[in-house]
Amino acid sequence: MQGKAENSRNFTQCDSLLIGDKCGAHTVPYIEVKNRSAKVEHEATTSKISDDQMMYCQQRGMSAEEAVALIVNGFCKEVLQELPMEFAVEAQKLVGISLEGSVG
Amino acid sequence: MSRQIIAEFPFVERFDELSAEFPGAGLDWLDTMRRTSLDRFNRLALPSTRVEAWKYTNLRELAKTPFEMAEASSGSASLDLSEQAAMGSESAHRLVFANGIYNASLSRLETLPDGVIITNLEDALTTHGSLVRPHLERLSSLEEDALLALNTAFMMNGYVVIVEEGIEVGTPIELLFLSDPSSPTSIHPRNLIVAGAESNAKLTEWHVGSGDSDYWSNPVTEVVVGPEAAVSHRKVQRESASAFHLAQTRVSLAGNATYTGFLMSAGARLSRCEVEARLEGDGANCELDGIYLARDHQHSDITTRIAHTEPGGNSRQVFKGVLDGHSHGVFQGQVSVSPDAQRTDGHQLNKTLLLSEGAEIDTKPELEICADDVKCSHGATAGQLDELELFYLRSRGLDAEEARQVLIRAFIAEVVESVEEGDFQDQLNTIIDDWLSNGLSTS
Amino acid sequence: MLEIKNLHARVDDRDVLNGIDLSISAGEVHAIMGPNGSGKSTLAYVLAGRDGYEVTEGSIHYQGNDLLDLAIEERAREGIFLAFQYPVEIPGVAGTTFLRTAVNSLRKHRGEKEFDAMQFVKYVREKQSELNITDDMLRRPVNVGFSGGEKKRNEILQMALLEPKFAVLDETDSGLDIDALKTVADGVNTLRDPNRSMLVITHYQRLLDYIVPDFVHVLAHGRIVKSGGKELALELEKEGYGALTGTQAA
Numbered sequence: 001m002q003g004k005a006e007n008s009r010n011f012t013q014c015d016s017l018l019i020g021d022k023c024g025a026h027t028v029p030y031i032e033v034k035n036r037s038a039k040v041e042h043e044a045t046t047s048k049i050s051d052d053q054m055m056y057c058q059q060r061g062m063s064a065e066e067a068v069a070l071i072v073n074g075f076c077k078e079v080l081q082e083l084p085m086e087f088a089v090e091a092q093k094l095v096g097i098s099l100e101g102s103v104g
Numbered sequence: 105m106s107r108q109i110i111a112e113f114p115f116v117e118r119f120d121e122l123s124a125e126f127p128g129a130g131l132d133w134l135d136t137m138r139r140t141s142l143d144r145f146n147r148l149a150l151p152s153t154r155v156e157a158w159k160y161t162n163l164r165e166l167a168k169t170p171f172e173m174a175e176a177s178s179g180s181a182s183l184d185l186s187e188q189a190a191m192g193s194e195s196a197h198r199l200v201f202a203n204g205i206y207n208a209s210l211s212r213l214e215t216l217p218d219g220v221i222i223t224n225l226e227d228a229l230t231t232h233g234s235l236v237r238p239h240l241e242r243l244s245s246l247e248e249d250a251l252l253a254l255n256t257a258f259m260m261n262g263y264v265v266i267v268e269e270g271i272e273v274g275t276p277i278e279l280l281f282l283s284d285p286s287s288p289t290s291i292h293p294r295n296l297i298v299a300g301a302e303s304n305a306k307l308t309e310w311h312v313g314s315g316d317s318d319y320w321s322n323p324v325t326e327v328v329v330g331p332e333a334a335v336s337h338r339k340v341q342r343e344s345a346s347a348f349h350l351a352q353t354r355v356s357l358a359g360n361a362t363y364t365g366f367l368m369s370a371g372a373r374l375s376r377c378e379v380e381a382r383l384e385g386d387g388a389n390c391e392l393d394g395i396y397l398a399r400d401h402q403h404s405d406i407t408t409r410i411a412h413t414e415p416g417g418n419s420r421q422v423f424k425g426v427l428d429g430h431s432h433g434v435f436q437g438q439v440s441v442s443p444d445a446q447r448t449d450g451h452q453l454n455k456t457l458l459l460s461e462g463a464e465i466d467t468k469p470e471l472e473i474c475a476d477d478v479k480c481s482h483g484a485t486a487g488q489l490d491e492l493e494l495f496y497l498r499s500r501g502l503d504a505e506e507a508r509q510v511l512i513r514a515f516i517a518e519v520v521e522s523v524e525e526g527d528f529q530d531q532l533n534t535i536i537d538d539w540l541s542n543g544l545s546t547s
Numbered sequence: 548m549l550e551i552k553n554l555h556a557r558v559d560d561r562d563v564l565n566g567i568d569l570s571i572s573a574g575e576v577h578a579i580m581g582p583n584g585s586g587k588s589t590l591a592y593v594l595a596g597r598d599g600y601e602v603t604e605g606s607i608h609y610q611g612n613d614l615l616d617l618a619i620e621e622r623a624r625e626g627i628f629l630a631f632q633y634p635v636e637i638p639g640v641a642g643t644t645f646l647r648t649a650v651n652s653l654r655k656h657r658g659e660k661e662f663d664a665m666q667f668v669k670y671v672r673e674k675q676s677e678l679n680i681t682d683d684m685l686r687r688p689v690n691v692g693f694s695g696g697e698k699k700r701n702e703i704l705q706m707a708l709l710e711p712k713f714a715v716l717d718e719t720d721s722g723l724d725i726d727a728l729k730t731v732a733d734g735v736n737t738l739r740d741p742n743r744s745m746l747v748i749t750h751y752q753r754l755l756d757y758i759v760p761d762f763v764h765v766l767a768h769g770r771i772v773k774s775g776g777k778e779l780a781l782e783l784e785k786e787g788y789g790a791l792t793g794t795q796a797a
Contacts, residue, residue, distance in 0.1 A: 001486075003461075016473070021443075024474035031467040031484055036458030039487040046473045046480040051598065056635035059595050060649035060705065061623035061656070070648055074639030074688065 001038040008035070014044040017075050019068065069096075108149035111167035115290055116145070119257065122173050127226035127261050133237060134229070137244055141256035148250040160434040160466040161376055161405045166348050169318050171290040173258065174204035196308075197222050198278045199263045204291035206261045214275055219268030222277060225294055228264035235266055239296055243326050243354060251350055255292045255324040262293035262323065265307065269300035269330070276306045283313035283321060283343065295325040299333040301358075306336040308528065311351075313344035313371065320348040327353060329361040331385060336364045338528060340535065343372035345400075352378045359385030359414075366523055367394030367423075368532060369404050370539055376405035376434075383410070383417035383445075390419040393522045395532070397539045398431035398463075405434035408452075412445040421452040424519050426512055428545055430462035438470040439480060446475050452482040457489065457515055459508075460545040509540050548573045548610065548744045549713055555604035555769075556593050563589040565769035566605070571713075574741040578755055579748045580780060581766035582788045587748045588632060590766070591717040594746075595629040596622050609713065624656040626712030630702040630719050634690045642685040642701070646671065650708055674707040678734045696727035703734040714738070715746045720754035732757030752784040765791055 001008055016025035027044045049071050057067035076095050080088045115122065119142055128134045150167055151158040199222065200210035206224045213222060221232060228236050244256045263279045281293060299305055311321060321343060329335050343349045349372040355363050369377050381390045390410060398404040404427075410419045425433045439450045456465040469482040489511050497507035513536065520532050549571040556564040563586045571577050581587050592600045594607070596619040607614040614622065637645065650670070651661040662670060671685065678700050690698050699719055706714055716735065720728055735758050739745070747758055755763070755777065763779040764771045765788070772791055773779065783791070 018473065018476040018478070021446075021476045023476055024443075025471065026473070027469070027471040027482075029467075029469060029484075031486065032464070033456075033458065033466075033486040034464045036461060036463060036488040040485060042467075042469070042482075042484040044469070044471060044482050046471055046478060048476050048478065050635075052635045053637055055595075055597055055619065056631065056637070057645075057649075058619040059623050059629050059631075060645075060709065061620050061652040062648055063620055063652070066648060066652060070640055070645065071637060074637055074641075074644075077639035077641075 001033045001035050001040060003034040005035045005038050008038040010040045012042045016046040017072060018046065018048045107152055107154045109152045109163055109167045110149050113171045115171055115173035128229035131229065137241065138257045141244060141253040144253040145250055145257055148248060148253060150250055166320060169288050171288045171320055174289045174291045196276045196278045198280065199224060200280045201261060201293060202282045203285050203289065204260045204293060217271060219271040220273055221266040223264050224261045225264055226261050236264060236296060239326055239328060251322060252324055252352060255294060255322050258292040259294035260292050262295035264296045265305065266298045267300055267303040267305050270302045272304040276308060279307065279309045281311045283319050284315040285317050285319050288318040290320040290322060293323040295323060297327040297335060299329050299335050301330040302332045304334045309339040311341045311343055311349060313347050315344055316346055318346045323351045325353045327355040329357045329363050331358040332360045334362040338366040341369045341371055341375055341377060345373055347372040349375040355381040357381065357383050357385060357388035357390060360387045361385060362389040365392040368535060369406065370397040370535060374403040376407060378407040380409040383412045384414055386414050387416040392421045393519050394423045395516050395519050396425040396433055398433055399428040400431060402431045407436040409438040410450065412441045412448040412450060415445055416447045417445060418449045422519055423454045424516050425456040426459065427456060427463035427465060428459040433465040436468045440472040441475050441478050443474045446477040448475060448478040450480040454484045456486045458486060508544060512540065550608040553605035554607065556589060556600055556602050558589060558600055563769050567771055569771065571744050573744055576745045576747060576760045577762045577764065578760035578780065579746060579764050579766050580783060585766045586769040587766055588717055591629055591715045591748055594715055595619060595627065624653055628706050628709055628711030628714040630706060630716045632717040632721060634698040634702055636691045637689040638691055640689050642687060642689055645689045646705065646708055653709060674704060677737065678704050679730055680704050695722035699723060699731050703731055707738060713744050717748045718750060720749055720751060729757060752780045755780045
């Protein structure tokens, strides 16, 4: 936020979901605010899929693979639904491909 | 632009001449360590803003100042303790260092229980050399850090607190660093805290200064927390308006150890309080909280690095800042989780209030996660006081200044209240009141 | 249908169930009542197969087979349903998507053709209105931002769609006002069936005014300390748990 950025507003959220024990996530935002009327908020989380979520899905009959796929799709959906249709479709496919064989 | 700032500090040139007076002079291992560190400093030089970790804090002004070394002759404590209303308590072990020189007459050591050593570095090197040496050597050989190298080369008298296994030091320990030199002086205290297994200690460091002369305080504190031990370590930085304060605290935690760190940074023209905590045992806990207050052209940098290297560790950080005038705040908080550190819980929060048009905050949280079974988060916000809240308070009869003060206090209250002890909370509140009463910009 | 014998279970190194015997036949509705910490929810999780709920002794047989051999989802596919006390939020996953994935897992298991999106909408619509579940609730992510009543109604909708043979309702009444409680109870009552058994876990008798059980059991310190008909619930309501559990503990 530069000095002249009167009444600007920024909210950034950056969440990472970890699947499998060989992955990592690095989150390094730079937040520079030179105007007091600007309001900046940043949030980031990194976690694995919660046991509660897995349990809930599996209690409804899903296999571990199905549960992970569903939860990850949901996790990504919040972002994907903001995209124009043609990108969203492509991105959705990528999510599907990248999940193959991730549980085992 | 280079990654280095080449400074020609007079005291560095005079190393050979000064070295005879250093604590522990004549000990071969120490002489060698100092020499190696001097070479390292000369090779590394001060970091410029091209170095990522120093992106927001510029040492150019520091490099231009012709610092000499603090010596016994550079003046002793003319500071009147009683004037420092917020500082210290009656019933505490106390070590006082004035302009970098240990002051025995102001220090006060109550009867110490068996298994507790509280002393200055010089005495510790003489009487407990074998206890101190491995720690100094370990830290000094660790890494390429110019300021650490400089501190090691010129290390002066700091405090040494060693608590043996199972001992609880009930009485709080106070460490006072007072500065009011008459000419540009650099001070390089080296401190060491070693808490044995299942031991417990509480320490509070005060860094206080006055006068118009430039000085540079460059303390390094090493903290080793043994298995199941608990160390509470607080620090108040109220250096004078002409001071540079560049401090490093390096903490290592064993299994189920707890380190509770607290930082109040309110003084100095340029300060950087760096805390590194390494959680090197299963189930270690690290809690770091802090407040930074800055006005005029002050520069206040808080840099933390939490490294989770073993499973089951917890870390929590809450830092809040209030910036007025043309001050510049920096918060850099790194949390890293090694592949082995499963079940790590790491959380960090940084919030800054900008009171004036010229104030600036730069925040750089860093999460580096290489394990999958973790819960880590960080949050950062920056903004001004809420118009609606101000309006509400004023509609209830408070004037604008009072309303602002109420909201600023409320903003930091969470961090003040994280301190368990009432006494220290009172001291913090006094510092905050003091800061607020100096007047806030009205724009 | 379900045969629990001398069941002992431990959670976090703590013995929570200390020898439970319980037999439930097809079509029966049993209620388990008990004070906080008596082991009610633990029993529910053990039946569902949650990780970390370790059976140290005893057995559970379901339709003649050893239930403890089965994984969570295998139990679900064999017709065991748990209505959670605290339904879990799954951000980003629309209710319909979640339900369809679950229903299709079961259909696949039974060798039936999976529903496509259109078929599924039709299938849900039939059940949805009875439980007062709006289309909007199904579009929203599972349980995210739902009120207490919405979460519980959603659990019952899932139960209706998954058509379990044995349903465990874990404190389904908690956090509900009287209207929501009636809606949920009506939903459950329409699912009562000679081939379907239920275990209703509750702290209060109130729920049992609406879901009338065939048997009531009182759980204390991980054991069933008293069993009886539906009148036992009223007795408890009058005298409290103290008398029963106190004597047992002594």
